[in-house]
Structures are given as structure tokens and as C-alpha cells.
Amino acid sequence: MTGRALAGYGRLLEVLVSEGELLASSAHGADPGLAVPNAPGMTLGGTVRHVGSVYRMVTAWLRAGDQPTRWQRAPAPGESLEDYLRAGHRELVAELAAHDPEEGCPTWWPVHQAYGFWYRRLAHETTVHRIDVQQAAARMTVGGIDDEVALDGVDEALTLWFTHRLGVLGVTNAWRGQVAVLTGRRRWIASMTATGTSAWRAGEDEVDGVDATVATDPTGMYLWLWGRRPIRTVTPAGDRTGIGQLWHLLRLATH
Incomplete structure (x- = not known):
């Protein structure tokens, strides 16, 4: 097993970019306390906060070379959830785009120690939670996923x-x-x-x-x-x- 994705890594980076933007826009103006269907215990606001935290954790890990124990896990005072998500998303995308997906880096999967792991992992993390937010908001059509x-x-x-x-x-x-x-x-x-x-x-x-x-x-x-x-x-x-x-x-x- 090599961990190589079925989709191209360039495509997965595009997915991360577009799904991150869609996630942020889907959360705009929505009640953060709304429950996420099919995900017991999760709320819309908690989901957005989680994704923003994951973005920051991965960026810190890639920059330092070691898995971090401290990073910004929630919006700063006066910062909205949407802005918190967008800022973390921008930094992560910039960090990944600066490296070839075949370039080595630390990950949590021993068989795939390369930037491509994070291209893929964060594309799907973002897609799943974008759907969570859209279903929780229940005020928009839930977008599809390309085959x-x-x-x-x-x-x-x-x-x-x-x-x-x-x-x-x-x-x-x-x-x-x-x-x-x-x-x-x-x-x-x-x-x-x-x-x-x-x-x-x-x-x-x-x-x-x-x-x-x-x-x-x-x-x-x-x-x-x-x-x-x-x-x-x-x-x-x-x-x-x-x-x-x-x-x-x-x-x-x-x-």
C-alpha cells in the first residue's frame, strides 16, 4: 500500500480551495448552535471551529516538522467563526501550494509521508464538514460531490x-x-x-x-x-x- 490517491493531487488541492470557500460561505449568518444531522453531538459552530483548528494544526506541523501541542483552536476575541475559518484556510492552502505533493513531510500515516497526504486529507475533511454545515443550516441546497x-x-x-x-x-x-x-x-x-x-x-x-x-x-x-x-x-x-x-x-x- 502506497497511500497514493485515486484523484490527481492538483484536483484535490482545487477541491480544498473551493470546498473551504463554500464551507465558510455556508456558515455565514447561520445559527452556530444548530445541530448537524447524522453527526450526534456536533453543531454548526463547533464544526466550523473544528475545521479552522485542524487547518492551523496542520500548517504548524508542516512548518515546524513536529506535531504541535499548541495552536489557535478557536476564534480570537472579536473574530467571527467565518473569519477564523477563512484565515486558517488561506494559510493552509498557501503552505500546501508551495510544495510539490511528492515532496516529503511529516504525516500521521507511515505509508504516505508526503505533502500529497495533506492535499487529500484536508480536501475530504473540508468536503465532509461542508456538507455537515449545509445540512445543519437547512436553508440551501446541499452541493454535490464529483464522482x-x-x-x-x-x-x-x-x-x-x-x-x-x-x-x-x-x-x-x-x-x-x-x-x-x-x-x-x-x-x-x-x-x-x-x-x-x-x-x-x-x-x-x-x-x-x-x-x-x-x-x-x-x-x-x-x-x-x-x-x-x-x-x-x-x-x-x-x-x-x-x-x-x-x-x-x-x-x-x-x-
Whole structure:
């Protein structure tokens, strides 16, 4: 596993730029106390504050070379949430754009220690939370996600979060088997064993013999894997216990 994205890194940087702007504009004038649907405990304001904090943490990490312990985690006195987000977004984009995605830098994924990791990670972080803010505000049409970006996000959810993050957490599994994830003519296999979890991009013949499958369109699968759609919003086949285990393990990994 190399961690290489399915989407081009230039495209992912474009996504980070456009989604950051859309997130900020979607939060403008909205009640920060509004609850985020499908994300228990999250509010619109907390979501914006979280993303602005992540931007600053990553920028500080890249500049110093070591993961920071202190950074600006909330707006300064008199600074709006929107301005806090925009300022952090500008600095982050400038920092990433100044470096080739293949250039080495520290990250939290051992197999991908390069700026491209952050291009990808922050593009999807911003996209997911832009949708959160738009759904919470409930006063606008929630924007879509291009298939290319959604498929890359599916890949990231499975190979980074389901595989690596759950491994770091040391999660064990009550159900053991394989679930195939099918969307946009691509397929992945998510494997759950007594000793851990893993997922990989699969060939068509590898899907034969899995215990279960889930299928939907790329945007739907992207949102489902991130818990932004209920468990029943994919087309299931096979062992429903395994499908439930996949969905619930991803909730643990991504929260």
C-alpha cells in the first residue's frame, strides 16, 4: 500500500480551495448552535471551529516538522467563526501550494509521508464538514460531490481510516469476514479478523466469495462510509451482521 490517491493531487488541492470557500460561505449568518444531522453531538459552530483548528494544526506541523501541542483552536476575541475559518484556510492552502505533493513531510500515516497526504486529507475533511454545515443550516441546497472526488474519498475512508486508524486503536472484531464495497465501477474489500481490519482496491474476480456486499452511487457511498447517511441507505447483499460491523467500525475510526 502506497497511500497514493485515486484523484490527481492538483484536483484535490482545487477541491480544498473551493470546498473551504463554500464551507465558510455556508456558515455565514447561520445559527452556530444548530445541530448537524447524522453527526450526534456536533453543531454548526463547533464544526466550523473544528475545521479552522485542524487547518492551523496542520500548517504548524508542516512548518515546524513536529506535531504541535499548541495552536489557535478557536476564534480570537472579536473574530467571527467565518473569519477564523477563512484565515486558517488561506494559510493552509498557501503552505500546501508551495510544495510539490511528492515532496516529503511529516504525516500521521507511515505509508504516505508526503505533502500529497495533506492535499487529500484536508480536501475530504473540508468536503465532509461542508456538507455537515449545509445540512445543519437547512436553508440551501446541499452541493454535490464529483464522482472522481467521491471515489477517492471512498478509497481514503477504507485504506486510511478503516485500515490504519482502527489498527492504531487496537480494535478487535466480534464478526469476522469480508465485505465488498461497490460503487462507480470500482470495488474494495474490507476484511475483519480477530486481530484487526484492512481494506484494499479489489479486482472483479476478488469479490467472488465475500460474505457481503454494499452498493450505491459514489456520493452516496462516500457519505455512507463517513456516517453522513443512515446504515440502510446502501443496497446490501449477504451477511447483514458484517455490513453493520463495517459501518459501526467506521464510526469508531472517523470520530
